[in-house]
Amino acid sequence: MKAKQIISYAILLLLVPAAIVLGFLIFGSGGFIYSILAVSVLVCAAFFLSFEKSSHKSGVILILAVMVALSVASRFIPYVNPMSALIIITAMYFGAQAGFITGAMSALVSNFFFSQGPWTPFQMFAWGTIGFIAGLLCKPLKKSKILLALFGAFSGIVFSLFMDVLTVLWQDGYFNASRYLAVLYTALPFTALYAVTNTVFLLLLSRPIGNKLDRIKTKYGL
Amino acid sequence: MSAYSKLHPLTCLVGYLCILIPAMFIKNPVIQLTSLLGSVLFLSVICDRKTIGSDLGFYIPLFVLMAVTNPLFSHNGATPLFFMNGNPVTLEAVIYGIFMSVMITSVLLWCKCYGIIINSDKIVYLFGKSLPKLSLLLSAALKFIPELKRRFRLTSSAQKTLGQYSTESYTDRIKRMCGVFSSVIGWSLENAVEKNNSMKARGYGMPGRSNYSIFKMTAADKTISVLYIACLSLTLAGAFTGKLYFSYYPTVSGIPDSPLALASYFSYFVCAMIPIIVESEEAIRWKYYRSKI
Structure with missing residues (x-):
C-alpha cells in the first residue's frame, strides 16, 4: 500500500512539470491551456488512484457520498450556495485526501445536472484543491473562526481568478492581459458574492455539520 | 432513446x-x-x-x-x-x-x-472495475441526491403538520428550513452507515463478485x-x-x-x-x- 502511495505522489511530482514543459514544447506559448488541462487531469488521476489504494472503509465512502450529494443539491440554489463551504467542512473532518475527492466528485456529479463541458476537469481540480488545502489546515481551521472566515473568502476569490484565467486562455490561445482585466471587471460582483457566501456559510454551518460528522465517526467507529 | x-x-x-x-x-x-x-x-x-x-x-x-x-x-x-x-x-x-x-x-x-x-x-460501467471505490462513491452520490430531496419534503411536511413554524413570516420559514436541513443531514448520515452495514452483510467487497452490467x-x-x-x-x-x-x-x-x-x-x-x-x-x-x- 505504501509503495503505491509513493508511486502516485511520484506521478504528481514528476509528471506535472513534465506536462507543462511538454505543452510548451509542442504548442509554444499557446500551449498553456493544454498544460493546465494536462495538470488538472493528472492531479485528479493521482488523487483518484491514491484514494483507491487508501484504507478507507466503505462506511467512510458512503458518508463522503452523502456529503457530495448534499453539495450537489446545494448547487441548485442560485447565486448563494454553500457548495464550497460543504466541501471545506467535509475536508476538515475527513482529511486532505477525502477533501480532494469530495471536491472533485461534487464538480463531476453536479455537472451531470448542469452541463458537462471542457470546464469539468478544471472545476474538479479547483474544487478538489480547495478541499485538499482545507484538509491540510484542518487543525487551525477548527480552532479559529477568523481563520475559517479568511479561508472561505480566499478560496472563493482564488477559484474565481483561476476560472477567469481559463476563460482568457481558451478564447485567445495565450494569456491576454487586457482581456483578463476586462473579464475580472465583469466577474467582480460574482467574485465578491462567492467570497461572502463562502464565509457566511462556513461560519454558520461548520459547527452544526461538524458536530454531526464527529458524532457519526465516534458512534460507528469510522 | x-x-x-x-x-x-x-x-x-x-x-x-x-x-x-x-x-x-x-x-x-x-x-x-x-x-x-x-x-x-x-x-x-x-x-x-x-x-x-x-x-x-x-x-x-x-x-x-x-x-x-x-x-x-x-x-x-x-x-x-x-x-x-x-x-x-x-x-x-x-x-x-x-x-x-x-x-x-x-x-x-x-x-x-x-x-x-x-x-x-x-x-460507472467504464470505470467500475479499475476504480471500485470511486464508482461506489459516484453511484451512491447519484442515488442520494433524489433521496435527499424526498427526505427534505417529508421532514418539512411532517413539521408543518405538527404546527411548527407554520406561519408565513420570513423568520419562521428560515428557522424551519434550518431545522429541516439539520435533521435531513443527520438522517442521511445515519442511513449511509446503515446502508454500509447492509452492503457488508450481503457480501460487498468479497472476492470473486462481478459488476452489474447490461452492455x-x-x-x-x-x-x-x-x-x-x-x-x-x-x-x-x-x-x-x-x-x-x-x-x-x-x-x-x-x-x-x-x-x-x-x-x-x-x-x-x-x-x-x-x-x-x-x-x-x-x-x-x-x-x-x-x-x-
Missing part, C-alpha cells in the same frame, strides 16, 4: 475522444468547420425541437460575442481594417476570432451531445470503434507531419491542400459523421419496417 446511445460505452468513449482531440488541438479552419457541422447535426438529431430552440438562443449570442471581442483585445496581424481608440482592428484578428468561436462552440456542442449519450450508468460488445460496436481509431490516426498523421498547419498571424495563410491534408479532412469528416449515420440508419430501418406492415 437514440440509436447511438445504445452502442457499447467503450465505443461511445472512443468516439468522444476521436471527435474532441482534433477539434480542440488542431487549429485548421476545415477541421473546425467540420466539427461544428457534425456537432450541430448530431444535436439536431438527438434533441427535441424545444431544447434545440433554447440552445440556439444561448450559443448564437455566445458565438457572436466571442467572435466580436477578439479583434478588440488582440491587435496582432498585418492588415489593419480601421483604428479604434488608437488601436488597430486587424483582418487577421477578426478571422482568428471567428474560427476560435467556431472551435469553442463546436466543442461545447459535442460535450452537450455526449453528456446525453454517456450517462452516469455508462461511466454487450457486438460486432457493430467493434467495427465502429476500429473505424474511429483508424480515422483519428489518419487525422493525427496529417497534424503531426505539419500538413494541416494554418497560420492566422501575422497574415492568414492559404488552406493546406496536399494529398495527406485532404485525406485528413476526409477522415475527420467520417469521424464527425459516424454518430449521424448511426442515428439515421436506425430511422431508415424503422421507416422500412413500418412500410412493410
Whole structure:
C-alpha cells in the first residue's frame, strides 16, 4: 500500500512539470491551456488512484457520498450556495485526501445536472484543491473562526481568478492581459458574492455539520 | 432513446475522444468547420425541437460575442481594417476570432451531445472495475441526491403538520428550513452507515463478485470503434507531419491542400459523421419496417 502511495505522489511530482514543459514544447506559448488541462487531469488521476489504494472503509465512502450529494443539491440554489463551504467542512473532518475527492466528485456529479463541458476537469481540480488545502489546515481551521472566515473568502476569490484565467486562455490561445482585466471587471460582483457566501456559510454551518460528522465517526467507529 | 446511445460505452468513449482531440488541438479552419457541422447535426438529431430552440438562443449570442471581442483585445496581424481608440482592428484578428468561436462552440456542442449519450450508468460501467471505490462513491452520490430531496419534503411536511413554524413570516420559514436541513443531514448520515452495514452483510467487497452490467460488445460496436481509431490516426498523421498547419498571424495563410491534408479532412469528416449515420440508419430501418406492415 505504501509503495503505491509513493508511486502516485511520484506521478504528481514528476509528471506535472513534465506536462507543462511538454505543452510548451509542442504548442509554444499557446500551449498553456493544454498544460493546465494536462495538470488538472493528472492531479485528479493521482488523487483518484491514491484514494483507491487508501484504507478507507466503505462506511467512510458512503458518508463522503452523502456529503457530495448534499453539495450537489446545494448547487441548485442560485447565486448563494454553500457548495464550497460543504466541501471545506467535509475536508476538515475527513482529511486532505477525502477533501480532494469530495471536491472533485461534487464538480463531476453536479455537472451531470448542469452541463458537462471542457470546464469539468478544471472545476474538479479547483474544487478538489480547495478541499485538499482545507484538509491540510484542518487543525487551525477548527480552532479559529477568523481563520475559517479568511479561508472561505480566499478560496472563493482564488477559484474565481483561476476560472477567469481559463476563460482568457481558451478564447485567445495565450494569456491576454487586457482581456483578463476586462473579464475580472465583469466577474467582480460574482467574485465578491462567492467570497461572502463562502464565509457566511462556513461560519454558520461548520459547527452544526461538524458536530454531526464527529458524532457519526465516534458512534460507528469510522 | 437514440440509436447511438445504445452502442457499447467503450465505443461511445472512443468516439468522444476521436471527435474532441482534433477539434480542440488542431487549429485548421476545415477541421473546425467540420466539427461544428457534425456537432450541430448530431444535436439536431438527438434533441427535441424545444431544447434545440433554447440552445440556439444561448450559443448564437455566445458565438457572436466571442467572435466580436477578439479583434478588440488582440491587435496582432498585418492588415489593419480601421483604428479604434488608437488601436488597430486587424483582418487577421477578426478571422482568428471567428474560427476560435467556431472551435469553442463546436466543442461545447459535442460535450452537450455526449453528456446525453454517456450517462452516469455508462461511466460507472467504464470505470467500475479499475476504480471500485470511486464508482461506489459516484453511484451512491447519484442515488442520494433524489433521496435527499424526498427526505427534505417529508421532514418539512411532517413539521408543518405538527404546527411548527407554520406561519408565513420570513423568520419562521428560515428557522424551519434550518431545522429541516439539520435533521435531513443527520438522517442521511445515519442511513449511509446503515446502508454500509447492509452492503457488508450481503457480501460487498468479497472476492470473486462481478459488476452489474447490461452492455454487450457486438460486432457493430467493434467495427465502429476500429473505424474511429483508424480515422483519428489518419487525422493525427496529417497534424503531426505539419500538413494541416494554418497560420492566422501575422497574415492568414492559404488552406493546406496536399494529398495527406485532404485525406485528413476526409477522415475527420467520417469521424464527425459516424454518430449521424448511426442515428439515421436506425430511422431508415424503422421507416422500412413500418412500410412493410
